[in-house]
Amino acid sequence: MAGENGEFSFNSSFRGRNGLPKIQTHKKAEDAETDKQICHDDSAQPVKAQTLDELHSLQRKKSAPTTPLTATQTPFAEEDRQKQQLQSISASLASLTRETGPKVVKGDPATRTAETPRVSAVSHQHHHFAPTLNISDSALKFTHILYNLSPAELYEQAIKYEKGSFITSSGALATLSGAKTGRSPRDKRVVKDETTADDLWWGKGSPNIEMDEHTFLVNRERAVDYLCSLEKVFVNDQFLNWDPEHRIKVRIVSARAYHSLFMHNMCIRPTPEELENFGTPDFTIYNAGQFPCNRYTHYMTSSTSIDLNLARREMVILGTQYAGEMKKGLFGVMHYLMPKRQILSLHSGCNMGKDGDVALFFGLSGTGKTTLSTDHNRYLIGDDEHCWSENGVSNIEGGCYAKCVDLSREKEPDIWNAIKFGTVLENVVFDEHTREVDYSDKSVTENTRAAYPIEFIPNAKIPCVGPHPKNVILLACDAFGVLPPVSKLSLAQTMYHFISGYTALVAGTEDGIKEPTATFSACFGAAFIMLHPTKYAAMLAEKMQKHGATGWLVNTGWSGGSYGSGNRIKLAYTRKIIDAIHSGALLEANYTTTEIFGLEIPTEIEGVPSEILDPANTWSDKDAYKDTLLKLGGLFKKNFEVFLSYKIGADNNLAEEILAAGPTF
Ligand SMILES: Nc1ncnc2c1ncn2[C@@H]1O[C@H](COP(=O)(O)OP(=O)(O)O)[C@@H](O)[C@H]1O
Ligand SMILES: C=C(OP(=O)(O)O)C(=O)O
Ligand SMILES: [Ca+2]
Numbered sequence: 031m032a033g034e035n036g037e038f039s040f041n042s043s044f045r046g047r048n049g050l051p052k053i054q055t056h057k058k059a060e061d062a063e064t065d066k067q068i069c070h071d072d073s074a075q076p077v078k079a080q081t082l083d084e085l086h087s088l089q090r091k092k093s094a095p096t097t098p099l100t101a102t103q104t105p106f107a108e109e110d111r112q113k114q115q116l117q118s119i120s121a122s123l124a125s126l127t128r129e130t131g132p133k134v135v136k137g138d139p140a141t142r143t144a145e146t147p148r149v150s151a152v153s154h155q156h157h158h159f160a161p162t163l164n165i166s167d168s169a170l171k172f173t174h175i176l177y178n179l180s181p182a183e184l185y186e187q188a189i190k191y192e193k194g195s196f197i198t199s200s201g202a203l204a205t206l207s208g209a210k211t212g213r214s215p216r217d218k219r220v221v222k223d224e225t226t227a228d229d230l231w232w233g234k235g236s237p238n239i240e241m242d243e244h245t246f247l248v249n250r251e252r253a254v255d256y257l258c259s260l261e262k263v264f265v266n267d268q269f270l271n272w273d274p275e276h277r278i279k280v281r282i283v284s285a286r287a288y289h290s291l292f293m294h295n296m297c298i299r300p301t302p303e304e305l306e307n308f309g310t311p312d313f314t315i316y317n318a319g320q321f322p323c324n325r326y327t328h329y330m331t332s333s334t335s336i337d338l339n340l341a342r343r344e345m346v347i348l349g350t351q352y353a354g355e356m357k358k359g360l361f362g363v364m365h366y367l368m369p370k371r372q373i374l375s376l377h378s379g380c381n382m383g384k385d386g387d388v389a390l391f392f393g394l395s396g397t398g399k400t401t402l403s404t405d406h407n408r409y410l411i412g413d414d415e416h417c418w419s420e421n422g423v424s425n426i427e428g429g430c431y432a433k434c435v436d437l438s439r440e441k442e443p444d445i446w447n448a449i450k451f452g453t454v455l456e457n458v459v460f461d462e463h464t465r466e467v468d469y470s471d472k473s474v475t476e477n478t479r480a481a482y483p484i485e486f487i488p489n490a491k492i493p494c495v496g497p498h499p500k501n502v503i504l505l506a507c508d509a510f511g512v513l514p515p516v517s518k519l520s521l522a523q524t525m526y527h528f529i530s531g532y533t534a535l536v537a538g539t540e541d542g543i544k545e546p547t548a549t550f551s552a553c554f555g556a557a558f559i560m561l562h563p564t565k566y567a568a569m570l571a572e573k574m575q576k577h578g579a580t581g582w583l584v585n586t587g588w589s590g591g592s593y594g595s596g597n598r599i600k601l602a603y604t605r606k607i608i609d610a611i612h613s614g615a616l617l618e619a620n621y622t623t624t625e626i627f628g629l630e631i632p633t634e635i636e637g638v639p640s641e642i643l644d645p646a647n648t649w650s651d652k653d654a655y656k657d658t659l660l661k662l663g664g665l666f667k668k669n670f671e672v673f674l675s676y677k678i679g680a681d682n683n684l685a686e687e688i689l690a691a692g693p694t695f
C-alpha cells in the first residue's frame with residue numbers, strides 16, 4: 031500500500047497513528063488459560079552453554095571415526111597414522127635445497143587457538159639434521175594444511191578469502207580463473223631424460239616441448255617456495271581411474287579453495303577409509319597458479335609454465351589459474367602410465383545403454399563429448415577421459431567439465447540440473463542481486479565451464495566402468511560444412527580419422543583462438559598424448575577388431591555452407607543420429623558413398639531430414655561446395671604426410687590400408 035509520501039509498505043493498517051503498536055507487558059486475566067497452550071520461548075530446555083563461545087562450540091562436532099578401532103589398532107596407531115600423513119605432506123612440500131619439509135599443521139589458521147600449533151608430527155623430522163646455522167625463515171613458520179576439505183568448507187574458504195567467489199541462485203560456486211580462461215598448450219614442458227627421450231613422442235606435431243631436469247627443479251622450487259610462503263595451502267589426496275587394478279593415487283597441492291574444490295569434483299573421491307590408508311601418492315601436482323615463472327629461466331617463453339617430470343612423478347604449474355590445466359595435465363600422465371600396462375587411454379566420453387551396449391565419443395574440445403555422452407536415456411560412464419583395458423572401459427575421472435556457453439535447460443537438462451551446490455562455475459556472468467547466471471554472456475570468456483561430480487548426473491553409472499565398446503563415434507565439428515552429419519566407417523577409415531583428429535577449434539578452450547580454425551590433433555587429443563600417435567592407433571585398431579566395434583564419423587559442425595554462411599547442425603538432429611547408432615538401426619540403413627572422402631552415408635534416419643544427410647544437397651552454391659570439399663581434402667592429405675613413414679601394428683598392411691582410407695583425388 032502506498033503511504034502519504036508514496037512509499038510502499040506492507041500492512042500499514044497494522045501500525046497505530048504513532049507508529050508501531052505498543053507491546054503489552056501485563057497479562058490480562060482472560061488470557062491466562064489460553065496462555066498455557068502457547069509455546070513460550072522459555073518453555074524448552076535451556077541450552078547447555080554458559081557463554082556464547084560455549085554455545086558456538088556446540089554447533090560443530092568432529093566427524094565420527096570412520097574406521098572402527100580393531101583390537102590391534104590402539105588410539106596410538108591413529109596418532110601414528112596422522113603423523114605419517116603430515117610427514118608425507120611435509121615431504122611433498124620439501125625444498126630440495128634447504129631443510130627437509132616445512133612445519134605443517136592441519137587446520138585453518140583463522141580458527142587456530144592462541145597457543146603455538148602442535149606439530150609433533152613433523153618437527154622431529156628436522157631433528158635428524160641437528161639444528162643448523164643456515165636454517166631459513168621458512169623453516170620457522172608453519173604451513174597450515176587444509177586437507178581434503180568438504181565442498182561446504184571449501185565454499186566458505188573461497189567466499190571468505192578469494193575475490194570473485196559467489197554463490198549463484200542454484201547453489202553453485204561461481205569463481206574467476208584469472209587472466210587465463212583456457213589451457214596454454216604452448217607453455218607445457220616435459221622433462222627429457224634418458225627414459226623419456228626414447229619413450230615419448232618429440233618433434234613436429236608433438237605436444238611434448240622439452241625441458242631439462244635442472245630447469246624443472248628450478249620451477250619446482252619456485253612453486254614450492256611460493257606455496258610454503260603462504261599461511262595455508264590446500265591438499266587433495268584422490269584417485270584416478272575407476273578400474274581398481276589400475277587406480278592411481280594423486281596429490282594436488284594448491285593455493286586456492288577454487289582449485290581444491292575443482293579437483294575434489296574432477297578426481298575420484300576417496301571414502302574416509304580409503305583416505306585413512308592413502309599412504310604415499312603416485313603423482314603430485316604443485317599448483318602455484320597465481321605465481322608466475324621466471325622468464326629468465328631457461329626454456330621459459332612466457333610467464334606461464336606447466337611442467338611435467340615423469341621420473342619424479344610431479345607436475346608444477348606456474349602463472350595460470352585455469353583449473354582445466356590440472357585435469358588435462360593428469361590426463362597426459364595417464365596417457366603415459368596406462369599404455370605401459372597395455373591399457374589404451376582415450377580422449378573420449380563414454381556411455382552405456384540399458385542393455386549394456388557401450389559407446390565411446392572421441393573428439394576435440396567443443397565437438398560434443400560431454401553434451402552427447404550426457405544422454406538421459408543412457409548411463410553416463412564419463413564425459414572426457416577413459417581407459418580401455420582387457421576388463422572393458424573405465425573412467426579416469428570422478429566428475430565432468432561441461433561448457434556453459436549458451437547452456438539451455440531445454441536442450442541439456444541434465445547438465446543444467448547438475449549446476450547446484452558443490453559445482454564450480456568458472457568465469458560466468460550473473461545478476462548481482464538474484465545471482466541468476468546468464469549463460470549467454472561471454473563478457474569474461476566464451477569458455478565458461480561447470481565442474482561437477484559425476485553423481486550429479488542422475489543416470490551416472492557408479493562405479494564408472496563398463497564392458498567393451500560396441501560403437502566408436504568420432505566427433506568432428508567441421509566448420510567448412512562439407513563432412514556429412516554421419517558416416518559409417520571401415521576399420522581403416524576409423525584409424526585414418528582417428529590419427530588425423532580433424533576438427534575446427536572453436537574459440538575458448540585454448541588461449542588465443544578467436545574464430546574457428548581447421549586443426550588436426552592426432553588421436554583427437556594431441557595436446558595430451560605422450561607416445562607417438564601410431565602407438566595409440568594400433569591399440570585402438572586391435573581392440574576394435576577383437577571386440578567387433580563399429581566406427582562412425584559424426585559432424586557436429588556446420589551444414590548448408592561454411593561457418594559464416596551455413597548453420598551448426600541442430601543438437602536435436604545429432605542426438606537422433608546418435609540414437610540410431612546406439613539402437614543398431616543405422617547399421618541396417620541403406621548407404622551411398624561420397625566423392626573425395628569416400629564416406630558411406632545413410633539415406634535415411636528417423637527424426638532427421640533426409641536432405642541434410644548428404645552435405646552436397648544443403649549447399650545452394652554447388653561449385654563452392656566442391657571447392658571447399660577439395661580444400662578440406664587437401665588439408666587432410668597434407669596433415670597425413672608426417673604419418674606416412676610410420677609403421678602401425680605388427681605388419682605394415684594396416685598402414686597402407688589406412689592411407690588408402692583417406693581422401694582420394
Ligand atoms: N549438433 C551439436 N552436437 C553437439 N554439440 C552441439 C551441437 N550444436 C551445438 N552444440 C554445443 O556445442 C558444445 C559441445 O561442447 P562439449 O560437449 O563440451 O564438447 P567436448 O566435451 O567435446 O569438449 C556444447 O556447448 C553444445 O551445446
Ligand atoms: C577441459 C577440456 O576438455 P574439453 O574441452 O574437451 O571438454 C579442455 O580441453 O581443456
Ligand atoms: Ca568435455
Ligand SMILES: [Mn+2]
Nearest residue numbers: 394395399414
Ligand atoms: Mn575434453
